[in-house]
Amino acid sequence: MKRPVVIFPALAGLLLVLAACASMKSVPGLPESHSETLAPGQQINCSECHNDQNKGAMKSLTSFSHTKVFVKNHRYYASTDDRLCSVCHRPSFCADCHTGQVEMKPSVKYGYRPDRELPHRGNFMTLHKIEGKIDPAGCYRCHGRANNERCVACHR
Amino acid sequence: MKKTVSCLLSAVLLLALPAAVLAETSIESTTIFRFFQDSRTGFPQKNFVPATQFLSIDADKLADGNLSLHLYGWGRLDLGDKSFNNDQADGNLTHGYLKYRFNQANAQIRAGRFIINEGIINEKIDGVSARTDLPLGFGISAFGGANVHSAHIPNENTDGKGDAIYGGRLHYRYRGMLELGVSGLYETAAPALGRLSNQILAREGKFGNHRLVGGDVWLAPLNMLELMGHTSYNTETRSVADHSYQLNLKPLKQLVLTGEFNEYRDRSNFLTSVMFSSMYSALRDMSRVKGGIASYAINSQIDLSADYRHYTREIGNADRTGTDLRYRFMDNSIRTGAGYHYLRAGSAFAVTPSSASSASYHELRGFIMRDDTSYFASADAIIFVFDKKISDKQSAWEVATSVGYRLTPLLALSGDISYGQNPQFTDDLKGLLRLTYNLNLSSKGGAR
Helix, strand or coil: HHHHHHHHHHHHHHHHHHHHCCCHHHHCCCHHHCCCCCCCCCCCCCHHHHCCCCCCCCHHHHHCCCHHHHCCCHHHHHHHHHHHHHHCCCHHHCCCCCCCCCCCCCCHCCCCCCCCCCCCCCCCCHHHHHHHHHCHHHHHHHHHCCCCCCCCCCCC | CCCHHHHHHHHHHHHHHHHCCCCCEEEEEEEEEEEEEEEECCCCEEECCCCEEEEEEEEEHHHHHHHHEEEEEEEEECCCCCCCCCEEEEEEEEEEEEEEECCCCCCCCEEEEEEEEEEEEEEEEEEEEEEEEEEEEEEEEEEEEECCCCCCCCCCCCCCCCCCEEEEEEEEECCCCEEEEEEEEECCCCCCCCCCHHHHHHHHCCCCCCCCEEEEEECCCCCCCEEEEEEEEECCCCEEEEEEEEEEEEEECEEEEEEEEEEEHHHHCCCHHHHHCCCCCHHHEEEEEEEEEEEEEEECCCCEEEEEEEEEEEEEEEEEEEEEEEEEEEECCCEEEEEEEEECCCHHCCCCCCCCCCCCEEEEEEEEEEEECCCCEEEEEEEEEEEEEEEEEEEEEEEEEEEEECCCCEEEEEEEEEEECCCCCCCCEEEEEEEEEECCCCCCCCCC
């Protein structure tokens, strides 16, 4: 008796998706890449060129200006608009930190770029004993289920 | 196993090269030789010279122009003593996938090893993902595959992850002012743990299956107002895992005022990590982080910000406050910055908690860098001054300098030296040599 209850909504959903696919060509998409090369190390201000007018369901580009707040909390934007990120950034830019298994701190790999907001500068070995107690959820976000091989060397 | 991974990584990257050179390709190769010595009293002296090769290949416009290949990984060979684990060599294919991008509806398909970051989902898989926008403001994404097992838990044959994982997100957008999303993931049953202490974690309900659902929101009714965040719910513990929300106000073009609110239930949040779930009991379950940032661009060269955060845990609370300044000049070729922060934290958060201890400390940082067409150089200094000594040290500090020369527009040689003193080491002197090769045949906009 349970099976038809599950099957009918699934079929209805499938039909809706098929109907939507039929009209997909009318749904606009972002360009593959930004038309201009953007200077490295600069706090990109989208509003310098893009006005606040939105097209369709697209968010205002000024929301994506790289202020300090944006850089610090970019996770909110990346989790819903990573397609927009990829217009300017290659995926390897994200992978500088978000790899799942890092060989060295990004701040060591990019020691010549102190202007980049890279985590754990200085002697974080001491500080993590304090920071890890105050906000372990902040650690978990990156080191929870992956990228923790060096953590488990001590935390057995 | 590690050797196999290293060989596989090299083989895959080499095999990819012929295809890559035919396309619009970006190759970033960084070779790093590090030098450091461990001469702690009571331990045998060790000299470490790990050589690490990082390689990133992005080959765009393959096939009909919409297909791209992305391969990132690293390999390490210890030329001196073993620098990390029991292996003289190590390596990892961190990302390796094909992406097909459709011209309409932001649709794309990925296949291979990659990170999924959609709504409340943040996972690394060997599998397939697809997503597209739909008419009327809707959008849908889905993924499925095998978990990437990248960690080794001592005395276990597993990293605590189930074998397969799948999930997706459905969203709705309205006129560029509202986005609502629901997302969820389902992982096959968590593996049985062998170590007794870990078995107890599972029996006590502190470790279990990875199954989450959640919702996210983005709301901007006015250009000067933006609210975003998400809530995740753990269906195994039947409890909220986290609330994370941020409110941005932009009363002036140059000014951003931000408020944030985060609440975590550690049991539900950490349920699928043996390492974290084994630690949370001492801190108890609930924590909150509230705070705000004011960021002001004085002009195109100077940014000033001030921030405050209040941390609440059942064992105590803490406050962090501070300010940062960034200054760029000479056509952005010279960049400098300075910052100061103070963390006020009670003894419960101290390295060794006791009535006489403290976790409070001051943090002071300053840097300057020059990036010229032929050379680049930087200096970076950071010091943490503790209110109460840690291991008989009042502070931990480090000064790092880097100098590099571009041998050709694509090839650069650089060297770093850092020196510091801290509770771990009386003298902490490290050096490295770095050879960087950046080839960008892609028409894509700036990548950095």
